[in-house]
């Protein structure tokens with residue numbers, strides 16, 4: 568059996584089993600293939616076995632792949648840190664941006680997204696476990712940011728994204744609680760349906776806590792070589 572097919576099937580099985588353990592419908596958990604550092608040929612193979620959503624972290628690398636894979640109907644997710652001066656390309660080339668953590672970033676994406684395109688899907692990144700080094704807004708800021716971002720045109724605010732420290736599975740439950748709090752708000756965003764959390768090492772725990780989108784790299788594509796920094 569082809570390697571891409573095999574590894575994708577094994578991740579899908581893992582998702583299904585994690586769902587069964589907590590009585591969730593596997594259709595409520597989407598698999599985002601995190602392809603940073605892997606060549607576009609690897610993405611093409613993963614596409615050929617059925618994968619449609621791909622997540623990239625580094626803008627320059629992503630733009631090259633988007634260009635090389637234009638002939639495919641890929642849904643592109645940007646999951647890296649969003650720099651203020653790079654929003655134009657994100658607004659232009661991506662379907663989703665997960666790492667929004669300030670109003671100014673959302674405002675720029677909103678004004679740079681063309682009216683001709685479908686609205687850009689956003690997740691608000693939250694620094695759920697108070698890591699010093701991490702991007703993301705503070706949990707206390709979520710309610711107000713959601714309020715303000717949901718009023719911007721050309722965007723669809725879909726939910727929250729978190730990257731807790733390894734092994735900190737309690738943080739997934741906190742993210743879920745925050746996600747539900749927004750849902751219960753008096754004026755809730757229209758399309759609030761996404762909780763982006765869980766990676767290769769912790770997707771079971773994330774699914775048990777309520778993740779609707781797991782971002783999986785290593786388990787699909789194998790180990791990455793050195794980490795690149797943009």
Ligand SMILES: *Cc1c(COP(=O)(O)O)cnc(C)c1O
Nearest residue numbers: 601646766767768782783784785
């Ligand atoms: C790299 C990355 C992933 C995938 O991590 P794996 O451990 O390889 O599955 C998921 N989310 C983000 C934000 C990443 O940067």
